[in-house]
Each structure stands twice: as structure tokens, then as C-alpha cells.
Amino acid sequence: MALDKDAIDKDISLYVNARLGSDPRFTSKRTPQDLIGQICLKVGNGADGVFRWATCQLDNLATCDSPRSIKEALNDLPRDLNETYRRILQDMRPELKQKGFQLLRFLVYADKPLTVAEAKDVLATHIETVPHHFDIERRLFVDEDLLRYCPGLIMITTSSYVDWRFKGYPSKRTVEREQKEVHLAHFSVKEYLLREHEFQIMTASVQMVNTCLAYLKDSHAGCLDRPFTNQATEVLFDYARLAEACDNVAEGLLSLFRVNGSIDLFQKHLDIINASNCSSPTIYFTCKAGLPRVLTSLFKERVSAGHGSPLEGNEWALDAATSKGYQEIIEVLLENGASPNGSGEPSPLAVASRNGQEGIVELLLDHGADVHSGDDVTQRLDPLVAAAENGHIKIVILLIDRGTNVLTSRNKFNEDALLVAAANDDEDMVRLLLGHGAGESTGDDVHSLALHIASSNEHFREDHPLYAASSSGHGQVVKLLLDHGDRLHIDSSCIQSALLALSGNNQENIKRLLVEHLSKLTTDGCQAQRPSLFSAAVAGDKKTVELLLLEGANPNTHENRDGVLCYVLASAAYAGNQEIVQILLDNGADVNAVDGSGETAVYKAVLGQHGEVARILLGRGADIGIGASSIEYCIKHQLADMKQIIVERAPHADTGWVIC
Structure with missing residues (x-):
């Protein structure tokens, strides 16, 4: 605008x-x-x-x-805003400038705003001199004096927050408090600073992490008056990975971790650790924070101290590194004897495959990672299925080349790679998987398929890739699957299930593909695979419907759909197949038949918002007093046009209702 x-x-x-x-x-x-x-x-x-x-x-x-x-x-x-900010930085008082920059870096990069108390402690932390240290006697008396360090660039505001320590006690009411915060004065300040060398991410990371390390050196000792502690641990965790390349940062991190109890400061990042599966929280934290130099030094110190294998009792370390995608950490862990299969489910290989981390996948495979999912079905994340589901085609190729079986790989929902790729409309992935034998049944698969069909009275195949692609409206994938119909065991049950999934929508091109393939099956002499009246009616296949009725098919036929009795007339009405509805009525279909949900054909037409179909049914004697109320549905969902059709055809339909 x-x-x-x-x-x-x-x-x-x-x-x-x-x-x-x-x-x-x-x-x-x-x-x-x-x-x-x-x-x-x-x-x-x-x-x-x-x-x-x-x-x-x-x-x-x-x-x-x-x-x-x-x-x-x-x-x-100054001629513009950029020149204004340049002058502000240039005119900062020399004795305050470095401290002002130190504060500005936190305001630019920290995820959470600094409170006034935290900002004061940032300024009281000295990294200009060695050793770095926090000097409580440098803490400002007056809040507004913060503005002197960054004149025109920052402001102090008051915000409210919930004090969770008192939530629900004693009166079950939330306790809200106010606090003063320091913010950049305007979003344009951040935009300008990010273009300045002193505020580039690498420079800022080193300066912020050094500030946090200096502040945290003795914070673990129980000092109560350290308001910046929580924010400092957050910033250190977020930016230590970038700053670790600096020698003094790496040494500072090691010095902090060597202090007994210091790791407790980072308890928020150790939430899945317990004594039985991680003997060194420091190693776990280092892996999760992505600090390869620090990790290597910790391993050397552990071995030198005679503590045995550096990974003994630290099986979770590889899982932590993989979850964050830190390949350098994973290399260090594997070189020091970590199992490439991690500590359990999901496996590191599965996580990396899901996340599209090709380098990590190859690294784990090179060290002997198991390409198949674990035995715990409830937790299973299969590498191949996860990669296929998320469209990582290079990883799928890599896994197959390393021996992954496309036929047996399944996730915890018993879905294979072909099924999830079809559902996601990933035509290239489907073609790749088909080219590597996906869909070819083993002996066990054939036996399972026979049991599946035998146990289902109506032969619904919702577990088939064709159903997944059809129900999601992916026409090109449907065509690709039909082209491989023999190998994929696409029979009438598959196609009927797919057609039912399309009832009520406008995917005519997919319906046509399915009906043509169904007709081909019949033409080829597969009598057992002739389409049912139900599937032909839902698909809008007029010729097949007429042929089946001539051959004696019952116009009041019904099928069991997810445990609910469904009549062919109602299903055709819901799909909006006007000609099919007329043909069924002409052949004796009961216009007032009530299905297992208490719904009639006219109600289904209203549900699908097919006005002309509703007119036909009402003109052929549909009684809206039978079954679920069409008028009530129209009023509830504000379907004025549908309501008018019903009132015109059934003048007493509005009895007891206010027609707006």
C-alpha cells in the first residue's frame, strides 16, 4: 500500500x-x-x-x-538515517564506547530482551583487560545511566511478565509482575548495526561469549545477586559454536567446565540426561552445543586422568550431536569409538535421514550404521521411509546403494517409502523407488495381501500407494502407479478404494484414470475384478452403471464404509453425480433410504452442496422429515441457497424453524 x-x-x-x-x-x-x-x-x-x-x-x-x-x-x-547512526557511534564518549558496543551486541543478537538489571551486569563485566572478570562494584546505581552508553540507540521500557514461582499459590491466581527492559530504540538501529564490522556475527559471538564466560566463572557458587546468569547461559549455548574457533574462547569454555558444579548452570539443556545413561553431563552439553575443539580436549583429559573410554556411560552424546546436525562433533565421537547406532530409537541414521543431512548419513554409514530401523515398533523411525517422506532423494539413493531393502523398510505406522512418497506427490521419488523394486511382493507379502483381502468384506485397500496418491489429488503419481499396476497388485479393491476416496471432490482427471484402468481389467477378462455398482456410481461412470443395472445389479446396494452402512444413491448424491442419481432412481432406488449414520440421499446432497441433485431427489419424493435434518444443517452452516431449494420443493420444511 x-x-x-x-x-x-x-x-x-x-x-x-x-x-x-x-x-x-x-x-x-x-x-x-x-x-x-x-x-x-x-x-x-x-x-x-x-x-x-x-x-x-x-x-x-x-x-x-x-x-x-x-x-x-x-x-x-545528517542527510539520512544511516548518516545519523554513523555520527551517533562516532560521537560516543571514548571511555564509554567499548562498553556501549558490548551492550549493543546483546541487544542485537540475544533472543530475549535484557532487563535493566541484566544490562547493568553486562556493563560491569570486563573483557577489555586480562583476566576477564565481573566487577560488582562497577554496577550502575541509576537505571537511566544506561542511556549514556548508547545515546539515541537504546531505550528503557516497562513490561509485565508472569512470575511462575507463584502460579496457583495460594489463591490459584497468576501473579503478574512488572520489570524494566532495555531495547534498541528502533528496528532501523539493528538494521544499521548489522552492517557494521564490530557487529558482524563472528565478531559479536566472540565478544558475547567472552562476556558470558567472565560473568559465569563463579556464578555456580551460589551467588544470589547475579541477575544475568540465566541470560548468559542462553547466549553462551547459542553462540559458543561460532566463537569456539577463537583460542581464548575455547580455553575459557574448558576452564569453566573444569570447575566442579559449573555444568549445573546449563541444566535447561540437560533435560533428557539421567545418571543411568550419561556419566558426564559436560560431554553431553558439549555435543549438544556443537563444540568439537572443547570435546576433543575433554576426551584427552579424560583418558589422561585414567577414566577409561571417553564415551563410557555417554551413549547419548551421538544422539545429541545428530539431533543438532553437528557433523564435526559426530566425527570426533565416531573416531573415539562411539557406536554409529546411538543409544536407541530413533537411531542417529534415521534422524539424519529425516533431516536431509547427507554428509552425516554418509559418515554414519561409513562407520557401519545399521540401515534398518530398530525393533521397537512404537518408536520406529525408519531411515529410508523418513528420507522418502521428506523428499531427500540423494539420501534415498545412498541408503539403497548401501543395502537398504525398499520392500521391508517401514515406519511405526507400517508405511513404506513408496506409500509416503505417493501421498506427498513426489513423482521423482516414486519413480526412483519403483525403479529399485518398490511394490514387488515377497512370498510373505503375497500371503499378507491374501489375508488382508480375505479379512475385509469390502476389500478396501487404504494402505496402498494408489489410495494415498488418489485421496491427495496427485494425478501424475496416480498415472505412474497405474503404469506399474501388475507389479503393485492394483486390483479392483485398490481402485474402488481410490474412487471412494475421491467421492465429493472434483478430481475428474483422476477418476477417469481409475475408471479406465478398471475397465481395462474387466476387458482383459478379470471377472473377479469387475467394478461394483457402488464404485462406478461414485466415480460417475455412467456407462458402467447402466450396464451393471441391465445385468441385474441392485439399485439399493450398499457397502460398509469404515463400519458405516452406505447406500449407493446417497453416495452418488454426495459426489454430485446428477445423471447417476437419475439413473438409479429410474431403476427403483429408494429415495428415502437411511444409511448407518441416519442420513438420506437428500441430506448427502445438501452436505456436498449439490443443489441440482437435491432438486431431483425432492422432485422424486424425498422426505426431509426422514433421517437427519437437511434444514437444520443449512441453518447451522448458513447455506442460504441450499435452504431455499428445500423450502421451494418442500413448503412445510421450515415448520418449527426460523428461516432467515
């Missing part, structure tokens, strides 16, 4: 006038009117539609201590 620049400039002028008349920093100086006029002219009219520029200039003018200094500032206004 285009903004009216003239209107914005007018608003800026009004803002400048209001600020000059209300800001004590101007009113207390008794600024002469002619000077006020110059400020309004140059700032109010020079903002070029940028409110933030005008605000910054007024902030700067408010610091001027004489008319002359105001005039000099007005004669040297």
Missing part, C-alpha cells in the same frame, strides 16, 4: 512542534521563538517522510547547551 508522503511530512511537522513545546529539555532552556522556528523548518520539513530521522535530530538538539550550538547543529544535519 502506497503511503501519502505529504501527509506523513505534515504529521512529522506536528510532532516536532509538539515535542518542542512539551520536552523539558527544550522548554527549560526558554529557547527563542526564532530558533524554535528554525528547528521546525529544518527538522520538520527535512525529514523526507522518516519519523525516526526527525526524532534523532531532536534528541541531538536537546543536548545542545546554547543557541549557537543549536544553530551549528541545524546547519550540519
Whole structure:
């Protein structure tokens, strides 16, 4: 949406006038009117539609201590916002500048805003001198003094938060508190700083992590007055991986971890550890944080101290590294004897396959990872199925080349790779899997298929890739599967299930493909695979419906669908197949038959919003007083057009109802 620049400039002028008349920093100086006029002219009219520029200039003018200094500032206004910020950084007081930058880095990169108390402790942490340290005597007395370190770039606000320590006690009411927070003054401040060298991610990471390390050195000792502790652990966890390349950061991390009890500071990141499966929380944390240099040093220290294998009791370490995708950590672990299969389900290989981490998958396979899923069906994440489901075709190729069986690989839902690829409309993946034998039944598979068909009275095959692709509307995949119909055992039960999945929608191209294939099966002499009246009616196959009725098919035939009795007329009505409905009625279909859900054909037509079908049924004697109420459904779902059709055809339909 285009903004009216003239209107914005007018608003800026009004803002400048209001600020000059209300800001004590101007009113207390008794600024002469002619000077006020110059400020309004140059700032109010020079903002070029940028409110933030005008605000910054007024902030700067408010610091001027004489008319002359105001005039000099007005004669040297920055041309734009970037120039404004450049001057602010340049004009920072030298003794405060490094500290100001230190605070700004946290405001730019920390996920959570800093409280005023946290910001004070950032400034009281010294990394300019060695050794780095926190000096509590450098903590500011006055909150507003924070603004002196970053003038014009930050602001102090008040926000409310829920104090979870008191949630529900004693009156079951949530306790809300207020706290002061430090924020960047405007989003454009962050945009500008991110372009400056001092605030590039690598530089900022090293500076922030060093600040956190210096602050945390003795925080584990039970110091209560350390408000920055939680935020420091969060920032350290998030940015230590980037900063670890710096020698002093790596050594600082090791020094922190060597202190007994220091790892307890990071308890939030150790939530799945227990004493029985991880003997060293420090090693686990190092893997999860992605610190290969620190991990290598910890292993060397552990071996030198005679503690045995560095991975003894730390089987969860590989799982942690894989979950985060840290290939360098995984290499260190495998080189030190970690099992490539991890500690249980899901396996590292399955997780990496799901996440598309090709390098990690290859690394694990090179070290002998089992390509098949584990025995725990409830937790099973199969590598091949996971990769296929998420479209990672290179990983699928890699797994197959390394011996994965496409026929036996299944996830915890008993779905194979071909099924999930078909459901996701991944034509390339389906073609790849078919090319590697997917769908070819083993002896056990044939036996299972026979049992499946024998145990299902109506032969529904919702576990077939064809059903998955059809129900999701993936026409090209359906065609591809039908082209491999013999190998995939696509029989009438598969096609009927797929046709039923399409009832009520407009996927005519897929219906046509399925019906044509069904007709081909019949033409080829497969009498057992002739389409049922039910499936032909739902698919809108008029010729087949007429042929079956001529051969004596019952127009009141029904099928059991997910345990519910469904009549062919109602199903055709729901699908909106107008001609089929007329043919069935002409051949004696009961217009008022009630299915297992208490619904009639006219109700199904209303449900599918097929007005012409509803008119036909009402014209052939459909009684809306039988079964579920069509009028009630129309009112509830605000189907005014459908309601009008019913009222026109059944004048007494609105008895007891208010027709709007």
C-alpha cells in the first residue's frame, strides 16, 4: 500500500512542534521563538517522510547547551538515517564506547530482551583487560545511566511478565509482575548495526561469549545477586559454536567446565540426561552445543586422568550431536569409538535421514550404521521411509546403494517409502523407488495381501500407494502407479478404494484414470475384478452403471464404509453425480433410504452442496422429515441457497424453524 508522503511530512511537522513545546529539555532552556522556528523548518520539513530521522535530530538538539550550538547543529544535519547512526557511534564518549558496543551486541543478537538489571551486569563485566572478570562494584546505581552508553540507540521500557514461582499459590491466581527492559530504540538501529564490522556475527559471538564466560566463572557458587546468569547461559549455548574457533574462547569454555558444579548452570539443556545413561553431563552439553575443539580436549583429559573410554556411560552424546546436525562433533565421537547406532530409537541414521543431512548419513554409514530401523515398533523411525517422506532423494539413493531393502523398510505406522512418497506427490521419488523394486511382493507379502483381502468384506485397500496418491489429488503419481499396476497388485479393491476416496471432490482427471484402468481389467477378462455398482456410481461412470443395472445389479446396494452402512444413491448424491442419481432412481432406488449414520440421499446432497441433485431427489419424493435434518444443517452452516431449494420443493420444511 502506497503511503501519502505529504501527509506523513505534515504529521512529522506536528510532532516536532509538539515535542518542542512539551520536552523539558527544550522548554527549560526558554529557547527563542526564532530558533524554535528554525528547528521546525529544518527538522520538520527535512525529514523526507522518516519519523525516526526527525526524532534523532531532536534528541541531538536537546543536548545542545546554547543557541549557537543549536544553530551549528541545524546547519550540519545528517542527510539520512544511516548518516545519523554513523555520527551517533562516532560521537560516543571514548571511555564509554567499548562498553556501549558490548551492550549493543546483546541487544542485537540475544533472543530475549535484557532487563535493566541484566544490562547493568553486562556493563560491569570486563573483557577489555586480562583476566576477564565481573566487577560488582562497577554496577550502575541509576537505571537511566544506561542511556549514556548508547545515546539515541537504546531505550528503557516497562513490561509485565508472569512470575511462575507463584502460579496457583495460594489463591490459584497468576501473579503478574512488572520489570524494566532495555531495547534498541528502533528496528532501523539493528538494521544499521548489522552492517557494521564490530557487529558482524563472528565478531559479536566472540565478544558475547567472552562476556558470558567472565560473568559465569563463579556464578555456580551460589551467588544470589547475579541477575544475568540465566541470560548468559542462553547466549553462551547459542553462540559458543561460532566463537569456539577463537583460542581464548575455547580455553575459557574448558576452564569453566573444569570447575566442579559449573555444568549445573546449563541444566535447561540437560533435560533428557539421567545418571543411568550419561556419566558426564559436560560431554553431553558439549555435543549438544556443537563444540568439537572443547570435546576433543575433554576426551584427552579424560583418558589422561585414567577414566577409561571417553564415551563410557555417554551413549547419548551421538544422539545429541545428530539431533543438532553437528557433523564435526559426530566425527570426533565416531573416531573415539562411539557406536554409529546411538543409544536407541530413533537411531542417529534415521534422524539424519529425516533431516536431509547427507554428509552425516554418509559418515554414519561409513562407520557401519545399521540401515534398518530398530525393533521397537512404537518408536520406529525408519531411515529410508523418513528420507522418502521428506523428499531427500540423494539420501534415498545412498541408503539403497548401501543395502537398504525398499520392500521391508517401514515406519511405526507400517508405511513404506513408496506409500509416503505417493501421498506427498513426489513423482521423482516414486519413480526412483519403483525403479529399485518398490511394490514387488515377497512370498510373505503375497500371503499378507491374501489375508488382508480375505479379512475385509469390502476389500478396501487404504494402505496402498494408489489410495494415498488418489485421496491427495496427485494425478501424475496416480498415472505412474497405474503404469506399474501388475507389479503393485492394483486390483479392483485398490481402485474402488481410490474412487471412494475421491467421492465429493472434483478430481475428474483422476477418476477417469481409475475408471479406465478398471475397465481395462474387466476387458482383459478379470471377472473377479469387475467394478461394483457402488464404485462406478461414485466415480460417475455412467456407462458402467447402466450396464451393471441391465445385468441385474441392485439399485439399493450398499457397502460398509469404515463400519458405516452406505447406500449407493446417497453416495452418488454426495459426489454430485446428477445423471447417476437419475439413473438409479429410474431403476427403483429408494429415495428415502437411511444409511448407518441416519442420513438420506437428500441430506448427502445438501452436505456436498449439490443443489441440482437435491432438486431431483425432492422432485422424486424425498422426505426431509426422514433421517437427519437437511434444514437444520443449512441453518447451522448458513447455506442460504441450499435452504431455499428445500423450502421451494418442500413448503412445510421450515415448520418449527426460523428461516432467515
